[in-house]
Amino acid sequence: MNQFQLYGITDERFHPGRDIVEVMEQAILGGVSIVQLRDKWSAPDELLHKARRLRELTRKHEVLFIVNDHVELALEVDADGVHLGQDDLSLAEARKQMKSKLIGISTHRIEEAIAAQREGADYIGVGPVYATQTKSDVVAPVGLSYVSEVAAEIDIPAVAIGGIKLHNVADVLQAGARRICAVTEIVGSPQVRQTCEAFIHAIRNQAVAPGASGRQG
Numbered sequence: 001m002n003q004f005q006l007y008g009i010t011d012e013r014f015h016p017g018r019d020i021v022e023v024m025e026q027a028i029l030g031g032v033s034i035v036q037l038r039d040k041w042s043a044p045d046e047l048l049h050k051a052r053r054l055r056e057l058t059r060k061h062e063v064l065f066i067v068n069d070h071v072e073l074a075l076e077v078d079a080d081g082v083h084l085g086q087d088d089l090s091l092a093e094a095r096k097q098m099k100s101k102l103i104g105i106s107t108h109r110i111e112e113a114i115a116a117q118r119e120g121a122d123y124i125g126v127g128p129v130y131a132t133q134t135k136s137d138v139v140a141p142v143g144l145s146y147v148s149e150v151a152a153e154i155d156i157p158a159v160a161i162g163g164i165k166l167h168n169v170a171d172v173l174q175a176g177a178r179r180i181c182a183v184t185e186i187v188g189s190p191q192v193r194q195t196c197e198a199f200i201h202a203i204r205n206q207a208v209a210p211g212a213s214g215r216q217g
């Protein structure tokens, strides 16, 4: 999992009339190498159906599949892992059930990042870097300084998230991010594949700020 650069999260509210699998396939073709199913609205049977379809898609393209919030669903569809926030099931509890599968933890300050790393998270989310339209119950933007702190102090993979667009991704990379996650900029794009290709291009051509090169290769 160390190699991923672009992480895509589903949100069907931003692509009405386009199928979730079709949108995420374009994202994968553009360079997304982790897909997360994040759906707070579907009934359990619908969610299971979407999870099964995305599992099939991600297997076909040999990319990772993560389920947001739901450990049992992740296990049921044999996802590669689960993503949990600070108010979700604890990492220790999730680890008992997920065994060696991946567990990602959202963090909003360095103490949370250090704790997640110490407790065995496989990766952390770092954000919200900027204001986001996608999630209302989220802390205030943490800004680029938190991205730089994580780059300097944390060894496990860290993915910057929250309000990241093609027009500001260079700043996030310059602050030390090496992995980027975006929701609306990807799934809401009329050209999902090209948008992802542009993110990948930015990441591969990142400018490293003096002192912000971080510890994550």
Ligand SMILES: Cc1ncc(COP(=O)(O)OP(=O)(O)O)c(N)n1
Binding pocket: 007, 009, 036, 038, 068, 069, 083, 084, 085, 086, 087, 088, 104, 105, 106, 107, 124, 125, 126, 135, 159, 161, 181
């Ligand atoms: C990669 C990534 N980072 C952060 C989050 C947010 O998780 P959480 O804080 O649990 O909030 P919800 O997504 O559940 O609303 C994420 N899903 N993925």
Ligand SMILES: Cc1nc(C(=O)O)sc1CCOP(=O)(O)O
Binding pocket: 106, 107, 125, 126, 127, 128, 129, 131, 132, 133, 134, 135, 138, 161, 162, 163, 164, 181, 182, 183, 184, 185
């Ligand atoms: C799901 C989520 N978690 C966040 C966090 O900071 O933990 S920000 C976020 C939404 C990101 O969506 P967009 O790329 O559209 O701003």
Ligand SMILES: [Mg+2]
Binding pocket: 068, 069, 083, 084, 085, 088
């Ligand atoms: Mg959550």
